[in-house]
Amino acid sequence: MDVAAGEYELTASVDLGEPFGLIEETHPVELVVPSGDVLAERLEELKADDEEVRRRALIDLRYFRSEHETVVPVLLDLLNDESERIRMVALSVLGSYREQAAGHLELFLSILEDTERRSVSERVQAAYLIARLAPNEGRFREALEAAAEDKDDPRVVSFRSALSQYLRRHPKPAGSSEQEGSR
Numbered sequence: 001m002d003v004a005a006g007e008y009e010l011t012a013s014v015d016l017g018e019p020f021g022l023i024e025e026t027h028p029v030e031l032v033v034p035s036g037d038v039l040a041e042r043l044e045e046l047k048a049d050d051e052e053v054r055r056r057a058l059i060d061l062r063y064f065r066s067e068h069e070t071v072v073p074v075l076l077d078l079l080n081d082e083s084e085r086i087r088m089v090a091l092s093v094l095g096s097y098r099e100q101a102a103g104h105l106e107l108f109l110s111i112l113e114d115t116e117r118r119s120v121s122e123r124v125q126a127a128y129l130i131a132r133l134a135p136n137e138g139r140f141r142e143a144l145e146a147a148a149e150d151k152d153d154p155r156v157v158s159f160r161s162a163l164s165q166y167l168r169r170h171p172k173p174a175g176s177s178e179q180e181g182s183r
Helices: 038-045 053-065 063-078 082-093 098-114 120-133 138-148 156-169
Strands: 006-016 022-032
Touching: 022 120, 038 053, 038 063, 053 063, 053 082, 063 082, 063 098, 082 098, 082 120, 098 120, 098 138, 120 138, 138 156
Parallel strands: none
Antiparallel strands: 006 022
């Protein structure tokens, strides 16, 4: 059902039974139809000087999966942005493009392992992408295990959570020397 832009009243009612009965409230609602090409607008907003405008535009990119050929390269470019916050959100949004993001596991692995130039938050986001997307290969497991064992890292719990997610997808073979429960 298509609804035209404009001002409407939204009425909600709930019958709470005895002793309250029917409760009904009406609130004004304004429906705004996006103008023109929303994706083009969001991509333009990514060029703004205001980091908050850029962050909001970036978050909206998760809704354009059918436009992955346009969006994913932009997200990958943003992984080199000067703002840590933008880089972290770009990693998070890449999770919405699972199939395309899976082709960049080496990049995510390099981010996870880069303790010198990458923030802990970026590394955690990369760990979650690896946990959700990586095949059962020793190098991915080993990188997640190494991050989860770093007791000096303040977000070690997040790395352990990512490792746990990976191990649920790829259980260790029976008779393995380490037990998952010992973490």
